[in-house]
Amino acid sequence: MTAKSRALREFDWGKISGLRLRAESIAEGIYLGSHRSIRRGSGVEFSGHRNYVPGDDLRWLDRHALMRHARLLIREFETETDRVLRLVVDATASMGYKSDSAPVTKLEFAVLLAAVLARVAIAGGDPVALDWLGGANCRWLPPLTGRQAFERVVGALETASARGDFYMDADGIERALLPVLRYARRGTSIAIFTDLAEMPNDLISRAVGLCARGRRVTVVRVLDPAESNFTFRGPVHLRALEGKISTTTDASSTRNQYLAALKQESEEFSARMVQRGGRFVTVCTEDDPAEAIRDIIASFGGGSAGS
Amino acid sequence: MTFLTVGALAIAILILVPTIAHLLQRGRQDAIGFPLVRLVLPTPKFSSRRGRLRDRFLFVLRGTLILTLALLGAIPLVRCDHPVLTRQQGASVALAIVLDDSGSMRSRMPNGVVKFDHAKRHAAQVISQLHEGDMVALILAGHPARLVSGATSQLLLVRDLCNKTPASDRSTDLADAIELADGSLRNLPQADRRIVLFSDLAQAIPKSNVPQWIPNPELADPVSDCGIISAIQQGTQVVVEVACSDDSGKSGRNLFLNQRMKAATKRSDFQPVSKPIAGTKNSQSITFESVTSDAPLEARLDGKDANVHNDSAPVFVGTVGTVVATLADYTTARAATGGPPLVEQALTAFGGDLVLRPWTFLPDDDRAYNDVSLLVLDDPPAYGPEVRAALQKWILRGGIVFAWLGPRAVGEGLGTSLSPIIEGAARWESSPVDGFDASSLTWLGPAGATFSELHAKGRLVLDEALPSASVVRAKWADSRASLVERQMGRGIVWGAGLPVSTDISDIGLRPGFLALFEHIINATRQRGMSPIAAVGHAWKFDHDEKVLVDDPLGTSQSLNAPQDSTAIEKSYVPPLAGIYRIRRNERPELRLAHIEAQEITDRPVRARAIASRSVSAGRSSLDLSPYLALALAIIALIELVVSSTSKRRTTVQPRIWERWLSSRAGGGGLSRRYKGSN
Numbered sequence: 001m002t003a004k005s006r007a008l009r010e011f012d013w014g015k016i017s018g019l020r021l022r023a024e025s026i027a028e029g030i031y032l033g034s035h036r037s038i039r040r041g042s043g044v045e046f047s048g049h050r051n052y053v054p055g056d057d058l059r060w061l062d063r064h065a066l067m068r069h070a071r072l073l074i075r076e077f078e079t080e081t082d083r084v085l086r087l088v089v090d091a092t093a094s095m096g097y098k099s100d101s102a103p104v105t106k107l108e109f110a111v112l113l114a115a116v117l118a119r120v121a122i123a124g125g126d127p128v129a130l131d132w133l134g135g136a137n138c139r140w141l142p143p144l145t146g147r148q149a150f151e152r153v154v155g156a157l158e159t160a161s162a163r164g165d166f167y168m169d170a171d172g173i174e175r176a177l178l179p180v181l182r183y184a185r186r187g188t189s190i191a192i193f194t195d196l197a198e199m200p201n202d203l204i205s206r207a208v209g210l211c212a213r214g215r216r217v218t219v220v221r222v223l224d225p226a227e228s229n230f231t232f233r234g235p236v237h238l239r240a241l242e243g244k245i246s247t248t249t250d251a252s253s254t255r256n257q258y259l260a261a262l263k264q265e266s267e268e269f270s271a272r273m274v275q276r277g278g279r280f281v282t283v284c285t286e287d288d289p290a291e292a293i294r295d296i297i298a299s300f301g302g303g304s305a306g307s
Numbered sequence: 308m309t310f311l312t313v314g315a316l317a318i319a320i321l322i323l324v325p326t327i328a329h330l331l332q333r334g335r336q337d338a339i340g341f342p343l344v345r346l347v348l349p350t351p352k353f354s355s356r357r358g359r360l361r362d363r364f365l366f367v368l369r370g371t372l373i374l375t376l377a378l379l380g381a382i383p384l385v386r387c388d389h390p391v392l393t394r395q396q397g398a399s400v401a402l403a404i405v406l407d408d409s410g411s412m413r414s415r416m417p418n419g420v421v422k423f424d425h426a427k428r429h430a431a432q433v434i435s436q437l438h439e440g441d442m443v444a445l446i447l448a449g450h451p452a453r454l455v456s457g458a459t460s461q462l463l464l465v466r467d468l469c470n471k472t473p474a475s476d477r478s479t480d481l482a483d484a485i486e487l488a489d490g491s492l493r494n495l496p497q498a499d500r501r502i503v504l505f506s507d508l509a510q511a512i513p514k515s516n517v518p519q520w521i522p523n524p525e526l527a528d529p530v531s532d533c534g535i536i537s538a539i540q541q542g543t544q545v546v547v548e549v550a551c552s553d554d555s556g557k558s559g560r561n562l563f564l565n566q567r568m569k570a571a572t573k574r575s576d577f578q579p580v581s582k583p584i585a586g587t588k589n590s591q592s593i594t595f596e597s598v599t600s601d602a603p604l605e606a607r608l609d610g611k612d613a614n615v616h617n618d619s620a621p622v623f624v625g626t627v628g629t630v631v632a633t634l635a636d637y638t639t640a641r642a643a644t645g646g647p648p649l650v651e652q653a654l655t656a657f658g659g660d661l662v663l664r665p666w667t668f669l670p671d672d673d674r675a676y677n678d679v680s681l682l683v684l685d686d687p688p689a690y691g692p693e694v695r696a697a698l699q700k701w702i703l704r705g706g707i708v709f710a711w712l713g714p715r716a717v718g719e720g721l722g723t724s725l726s727p728i729i730e731g732a733a734r735w736e737s738s739p740v741d742g743f744d745a746s747s748l749t750w751l752g753p754a755g756a757t758f759s760e761l762h763a764k765g766r767l768v769l770d771e772a773l774p775s776a777s778v779v780r781a782k783w784a785d786s787r788a789s790l791v792e793r794q795m796g797r798g799i800v801w802g803a804g805l806p807v808s809t810d811i812s813d814i815g816l817r818p819g820f821l822a823l824f825e826h827i828i829n830a831t832r833q834r835g836m837s838p839i840a841a842v843g844h845a846w847k848f849d850h851d852e853k854v855l856v857d858d859p860l861g862t863s864q865s866l867n868a869p870q871d872s873t874a875i876e877k878s879y880v881p882p883l884a885g886i887y888r889i890r891r892n893e894r895p896e897l898r899l900a901h902i903e904a905q906e907i908t909d910r911p912v913r914a915r916a917i918a919s920r921s922v923s924a925g926r927s928s929l930d931l932s933p934y935l936a937l938a939l940a941i942i943a944l945i946e947l948v949v950s951s952t953s954k955r956r957t958t959v960q961p962r963i964w965e966r967w968l969s970s971r972a973g974g975g976g977l978s979r980r981y982k983g984s985n
Contacts, residue, residue, distance in 0.1 A: 097340065097341075097342050101807050117583035167972050170832055181907050189473055194344075195342060197342035197345075198342075198345075224342075227340070227341075227342065227343050230347075232339075232341075235350075236336045236339055237337070237339065238338065238339050238340075238343060238344045238347055239338035239339065239340055239341065239343040239344065240340075240341065240345070241341075242342070245337055245344050245345060246344065246346075247344055247347055247349040248349055248350070249347050249348060249349050249350045250350040253350060254347060254348045254350060257348050258343075258346050258348070261346045261348075262343070265346070289800040
């Protein structure tokens, strides 16, 4: 059993035992702005008028409009209300990959980012839901708010381990994203943490499909340093962690081709997401998590999550 | 360690070392897990593994080249499963195939193959390797040795005869077989002459003038066998002779006596009985007492051994052995120390299969002589015409009479005589000499000289009473006839001019007395009169008898008249052990042919050593070196052409690969990998 396969099977959660504090500390340093709700009614910011109907609160009757237009109009305001953040974490086998130079596995890094993002959202009063792609010991969570919500999200994130193979299970992606598509209401923010190792076109296509009905979708591609830089040297025999693909290559001579292909693929996926209002962010497990979170929050709309 | 062994080891090292070095250099690379393998372009193997061979076809060629070289080097060590005839002088050969069809060849070898079938198959293979100009003879080594085919160039005929040779229960007669083979090759023009011996070598191989070749020494590997020699019932007693080649009896084998299987449909209340056989080598007698059964019985050994054919035998009901009738005067012919007459004592000393039947008078019915093989008379009185007729009839059928003639021979009455023993008047006189002329008894061996001092008080002068065609076999010291032999039909009549009585001479006390009896008894056994004989020993019949023989397998055979018109008898040699039903002039009788104990107990010794001394030690080596050398040259030539072509190709290959790589990188090669993309 190689070190990598051991990492896949034995997820070392001890390394992120301080995830909660760390997430909070990261979240404290980020400005959290309010976001407007689509629900109309009493609030702090004027939204418009509508005709009076019996039963309306007379406090919101616009007397100036009555005197000017001789009509009973009710003033409406936009209320600062919550917006659901759905976290979708890819926990298939490839997410358990960790090269020798990497500090953590891709799943560990994705979980860390998801926890931080959840902390940020919950701190702003937004409900956070949790969904999984593959994985083992994964618990799906409905939209939750409050202090307890963060505890439950972190608890669910802690227990998951990388397992599963979308290459062998062609319907797995559709089956995993179907609840997201069904229950994500208009305006929901969706963050998908994945490495896009296997069946990337299927996953991107589904992510693009989620962009409808005002949902904001950000695909966060999590890469290992070995994947982002292709640090191998000389002749190597490489084997995919999902599926049965393997290849023999001279890493020194094919590095440039690999990096070019990776860049080309990322640009292609980014273009497809942007075209439908989504975003595509690439992070590396050796990156600073805070910087990565900033990039992700920025992808949701100008520097604040859910704004 | 021979040069061949060293050479073979050197070749093996030459092959193994580069192979191991290649395998060590080549190694085996572990696969590294990497999720984005789909984005990695494979590179040609020639660039990643320098040690790997560039061309698979070239690899096959070179592998074949090495393999052929190895085979070529191993040729001296390669032995074929079948014997290969090597022509030492390159010219035509003459072979005498000696095929042992004795009973021991019916044993199975450890691999389950019957020795005789194995020998036949290999003998046929040897014959198949003969060419035009070669000659072959076929001799069977079961007793008696037979020349099936003299040396002939009709190879197919001999091979066919070889294939059709049936198995038998005969004993081994290698000495005569080798002599026959030697003789069949004697005058042939071929310089390369050999005796090819397919035998289990149950006997020592006699020397021969031509070289011997033993292609199958494995036939002589000893096997474990226990067999029933004979099972004979006399009255209520059944005596079974069992022989074992080793101590297999210790394994707890039992001898059963039960109703014969073929007659099982006949109702019988006979309950099977059994006795354990002694766990010793050699033969043993096991007796079942109080056996009463109307149904035919058989003796059977339980358990398994190498030869299943001798594990059961039918019980023969009848007289055992050679019946010798005696007629002697108990008052004058007995020894001073008492006991039976000296004649009977001497015959008893021979034991074996002799059955003594003392008579007080000579029967006048010829049927009384039917089962008698030898009649010994001591100073018989003259007998009447009825006795004479019955006796003469029996002698003509093959009976043997030995008469010690004394004073009573001269006391002829009216109508009585000793014819056909002597004809006319004989005269008894005091012996003027002390004994026989020793020089006339050289045919009896050293014991004949003991007849030179007999202290004879009298003698019967036979010279005047000798019948026609009589042969004087011994003379008195004064040259008068003392022992005469006369051939009558198939029978023989011996007459000695001296009785056995110690009152007249010491002849009964001389060693020559027993030697003379041994000579007579052997002659009697060879007459084939006994209903019980060993397999391979002939039963003889009158030439004009109509004889029909049913062998144990149920095959009927009518004996034809002998081709030699002067022959007075014809014979039948039983090839298988068992009971034979014979009809002689429509008169039925049963005879028993039994196997000989030596066929089981004699074990081949030093068989492998004998085989190694033969002209072609063991099985011949297979000489494929010319063909392999030719194949080697052809393969080397092809390899040369292919390797030169391959070198030109490998100089072009990187440029092709580079073009392919560039087309992949720039021509949307990556996108083709994303199956299922929208």
